[in-house]
Amino acid sequence: EAGVAQSPRYKIIEKRQSVAFWCNPISGHATLYWYQQILGQGPKLLIQFQNNGVVDDSQLPKDRFSAERLKGVDSTLKIQPAKLEDSAVYLCASSPPGTSGPQAPLKETQYFGPGTRLLVL
Amino acid sequence: QKEVEQDPGPLSVPEGAIVSLNCTYSNSAFQYFMWYRQYSRKGPELLMYTYSSGNKEDGRFTAQVDKSSKYISLFIRDSQPSDSATYLCAMIRTATGAGSYQLTFGKGTKLSVIP
Numbered sequence: 001e002a003g004v005a006q007s008p009r010y011k012i013i014e015k016r017q018s019v020a021f022w023c024n025p026i027s028g029h030a031t032l033y034w035y036q037q038i039l040g041q042g043p044k045l046l047i048q049f050q051n052n053g054v055v056d057d058s059q060l061p062k063d064r065f066s067a068e069r070l071k072g073v074d075s076t077l078k079i080q081p082a083k084l085e086d087s088a089v090y091l092c093a094s095s096p097p098g099t100s101g102p103q104a105p106l107k108e109t110q111y112f113g114p115g116t117r118l119l120v121l
Numbered sequence: 122q123k124e125v126e127q128d129p130g131p132l133s134v135p136e137g138a139i140v141s142l143n144c145t146y147s148n149s150a151f152q153y154f155m156w157y158r159q160y161s162r163k164g165p166e167l168l169m170y171t172y173s174s175g176n177k178e179d180g181r182f183t184a185q186v187d188k189s190s191k192y193i194s195l196f197i198r199d200s201q202p203s204d205s206a207t208y209l210c211a212m213i214r215t216a217t218g219a220g221s222y223q224l225t226f227g228k229g230t231k232l233s234v235i236p
Contacts, residue, residue, distance in 0.1 A: 042226030112164030
């Protein structure tokens with residue numbers, strides 16, 4: 001089974017420039033997540049999609065970040081304009097369709113891609 | 122106070138040692154507990170998960186949850202150089218519906234196992 005694919009793997013930009021990241025989840029996975037992982041920190045959820053609808057974007061800095069998941073498969077995350085503090089690894093994760101019961105959260109395991117390492121100068 | 126606290130280390134141990142990694146949490150709504158392993162320049166991968174208090178063993182790894190103390194642990198027996206990675210604890214609140222389970226991560230503990 002192919003894993004979560006992300007591109008590019010690395011990106012260096014200057015502040016105030018724009019940048020976009022792409023994610024292709026595991027086939028058949030309905031839920032897609034974007035995380036930001038700053039050096040020395042755990043991943044922080046930015047946005048969660050269920051198919052092509054947004055479930056939660058409460059931690060997405062909407063003045064500069066945007067994300068979409070057209071057709072419920074691939075997703076893009078954009079930053080415009082970038083700030084120095086946006087330097088981080090951007091991780092995409094996907095999980096299989098929902099189940100029911102108390103064990104459901106454990107069955108809907110999130111599978112992470114390798115991430116895109118962004119450096120803003 | 123952060124919801125999930127984890128000592129970032131770094132932790133350095135000799136090969137063959139028993140490693141103990143820990144997290145504490147403040148929100149009693151957390152009911153599901155995971156440990157992820159993250160190698161350098163890779164995404165996190167799920168190592169173990171548990172729903173209830175007690176121990177769960179998988180090979181050299183044992184996950185322990187004490188909900189009364191809001192404390193979780195991961196033990197690695199006979200540690201190997203290939204175990205060198207960052208270990209992240211993660212938690213999910215009580216389920217509110219299919220497809221909405223969000224992970225809250227600790228900072229991660231960087232482990233080095235020296236040959």
